[in-house]
Amino acid sequence: MREIPITAEIIAAITRVNGGVAIDLSKVAVFESRSLNTRPLRRRSGLFAGAVTQKITLDEMAATLNASDEGLPLHVMHETDLLNVGRLFAARVDQNPDGAWELSSQFYIDRTEDKLIAKINSGVTDQVSIGINGRELNCSACGFDYKQGSIDNLMNLTCDEGHEVGHDNVHILINGLDQWIEQSIVDTGASKGARIVAANDSRFINSEVYKLAAKSHQNDHGTFMPLIANLADIISEENPTVDKAEIEALLTAKFAERDGAVEALVTAKQAEVDAAVERATKAEAALAEAEGKIDTDVVTKLAAAETALEAATAYLKDQATKAQVAAGVKAPVEATDVATAISLIDSSGKNLVNLFAGAHAKEDDKSEIKLKGSDVLSFAAFKAKEGTK
Secondary structure (H helix, E strand, O other), X not given: OOOXXXXXXHHHHHHHHOOOOOOXXXXXEEEEEEEEEOOXXXXXXXXXXXXXXXXXXXXXXXXXXXXXXXXXXXXXXXXXXXXXXXXXXXXXXXXXXXXXXXXXXXXXXXXXXXXXXXXXXXXXXXXEEEEEEEEEEEEOOOOOEHHHOOHHHHHHOEOOOOOEOOOOOOOEEEEEEEEEEEEEEEOOOOEOOOEEOOHHXXXXXXXXXXXXXXXXXXXXXOOOOEXXXXXXXXXXXXXXXXXXXXXXXXXXXXXXXXXXXXXXXXXXXXXXXXXXXXXXXHHHHHHHHHHHXXXXXXXXXXXXXXXXXXXXXXXHHHHXXXXXXHOOOOOOOXXXXXXXXXXXXXXXXXXXXXXXXXXXXXXXXXXXXXXXXXXXXXXXXXXXXXXXX
């Protein structure tokens, strides 16, 4: 169970962020999370790869939330286009045994979000991520502020002194708070250890006081570089870090370079396609020639087969007539095709066997036919008589 008990301090804080209006606390679930710390972010690429949030940033985040009469929205997976599912109402900063400083926050969720609450209580979903704008984004090697840099600095991840983020342990220091935008429940947060804790791990319960107030620090140079811990780095179009004309000129040059490369690639690929079409055309011609030769051979062989079949058919028809005569058929049937001729020859042969064979074959060898002496003589006389005709 990760819900925490609702204390008098919690009631006061929730009422404060609701504009002084009390709510039905039986309809909400309250949780506590470790939202952000001074350990390196788990990002492996981009401007915020290995970035470190300074303690002053955490302090200003806590002070801003604790002084607010609106609180901060709680979202799911940074879906800020959708309505929030809850609200943050209190925060504090503590130091861990490993020396890292950590921002804890409290928030509540309406119990109509019963499935989300159940997942949090079961521990299936317990990580969080914050969306903030740092006041300064300093190079860890020289202090260069990327928020005051050019588009080239941001694109190349390199400061004016040549230090490149992600190389030689160079990273960004998020120094101070411009704006705390929201907090989200996510599957994996960018800040190691950013998660919703169990009730017995609460840092608020039984504490002496909530840390309140300090004014919200506003950015005085009009630039905007959000740190959204679990999302891609973005640059605001409303408050660009460099002149709009300069950006457009850079983009135009990049697009022209890209278009030239694309055109060269298309030309090269078209040449490859033309060569492939030529090869295919030659292959089709060769195939057609081969098919012509094959057709001629087939026609010749088919004609020869038909001639042989006609001769065989005539022969079998003649043999069918002779077989019927030999079997004693008085009116022989003229065969009209090969199948009929074969059938007549077969039936005539059986009649001959029945005529001249013994009454029965031996019981132990029914495939062997024995002719009696008188039958043999009769057959010989019959053949002799046939020979005189």
